[in-house]
Amino acid sequence: MTDSIAQQQMLYVRDEMSDAEIAEQADLYGPLTDSVRELIELALLTEVDGPEVRAAQEHLESAKQILRTRVNPGPYGVRWGASGQKRAWGNAAAGLRNAIAPPLVFNFDADGRAWTDFHLGSAYEGPAGLTHGGIAALVLDQALGSAAEAGGAPGMTGTLNLRYLRPTPLGALHAEARIDRVEGIKTIVTGQLSGPDGVCVEAEGIFILPRWARGGDSAKVSDPV
Numbered sequence: 001m002t003d004s005i006a007q008q009q010m011l012y013v014r015d016e017m018s019d020a021e022i023a024e025q026a027d028l029y030g031p032l033t034d035s036v037r038e039l040i041e042l043a044l045l046t047e048v049d050g051p052e053v054r055a056a057q058e059h060l061e062s063a064k065q066i067l068r069t070r071v072n073p074g075p076y077g078v079r080w081g082a083s084g085q086k087r088a089w090g091n092a093a094a095g096l097r098n099a100i101a102p103p104l105v106f107n108f109d110a111d112g113r114a115w116t117d118f119h120l121g122s123a124y125e126g127p128a129g130l131t132h133g134g135i136a137a138l139v140l141d142q143a144l145g146s147a148a149e150a151g152g153a154p155g156m157t158g159t160l161n162l163r164y165l166r167p168t169p170l171g172a173l174h175a176e177a178r179i180d181r182v183e184g185i186k187t188i189v190t191g192q193l194s195g196p197d198g199v200c201v202e203a204e205g206i207f208i209l210p211r212w213a214r215g216g217d218s219a220k221v222s223d224p225v
């Protein structure tokens with residue numbers, strides 16, 4: 001096993017955090033993340049004048065100084081509490097503590113289906129007024145990967161094929177995915193990203209349980225929620 005794979009495995013952690021402690025942390029950090037997300041949008045769109053910009057920046061410097069007094073060296077990794085509740089809070093698409101995540105909040109069913117209704121603001125713009133194609137890929141990768149996991153056949157994205165059918169607007173969007181079939185360690189998943197006028201992007205992905213998570217070592221890290 002290479003060092004980088006060993007390091008990656010160490011970021012899948014079982015800790016003994018209770019559901020109540022997890023809820024407390026979510027109540028504490030969730031609103032902080034929401035504020036930072038709103039700040040990203042405001043930094044992009046504000047039209048206040050120089051003195052106000054500089055004053056706001058000074059406040060931000062103070063906030064950063066408070067937060068950096070105790071910092072996890074990162075990345076956040078994936079953690080499971082005592083009851084098996086999963087926290088992928090650093091996830092770039094869905095992480096509760098990640099302000100660059102839209103965030104996506106998924107519904108699941110155990111047959112391997114995942115779906116989410118969410119909102120993309122101005123920070124996700126690609127072509128003028130439209131969602132960036134890479135962000136559409138991010139959303140679909142997460143939706144398809146989540147469906148594979150919900151169906152008990154998780155994996156890393158091996159292949160992701162996308163077909164952009166029509167421009168994806170910003171604003172209210174819907175993504176959904178379902179397992180098409182499972183072939184041993186490979187899970188084939190299909191999905192769609194839709195806006196108010198219908199399907200914008202179709203996706204098909206192959207999700208592969210990596211070598212290190214098969215067999216002996218997998219019991220430590222691979223139980224999906």
Ligand SMILES: CCCCCCCCCCCCCCCC(=O)SCCNC(=O)CCNC(=O)[C@H](O)C(C)(C)COP(=O)(O)OP(=O)(O)OC[C@H]1O[C@@H](n2cnc3c(N)ncnc32)[C@H](O)[C@@H]1OP(=O)(O)O
Pocket residue numbers: 012141142143144145146149154155156157158159186206208209210211212213221222223
């Ligand atoms: C704890 C459990 C961890 C699992 C994780 C769970 C995550 C649950 C999160 C939920 C939601 C996340 C959703 C976002 C998910 C990402 O963003 S993942 C990040 C992006 N993906 C990556 O970085 C993957 C990088 N690539 C790799 O790590 C490795 O190449 C792979 C894909 C794991 C495969 O490597 P491997 O395990 O050594 O595969 P190998 O044994 O050589 O081949 C196995 C089979 O797969 C086929 N195959 C290999 N590579 C590919 C490929 N790229 N395309 C198609 N087929 C392939 C082989 O042909 C072979 O087929 P058969 O001969 O058996 O028919």
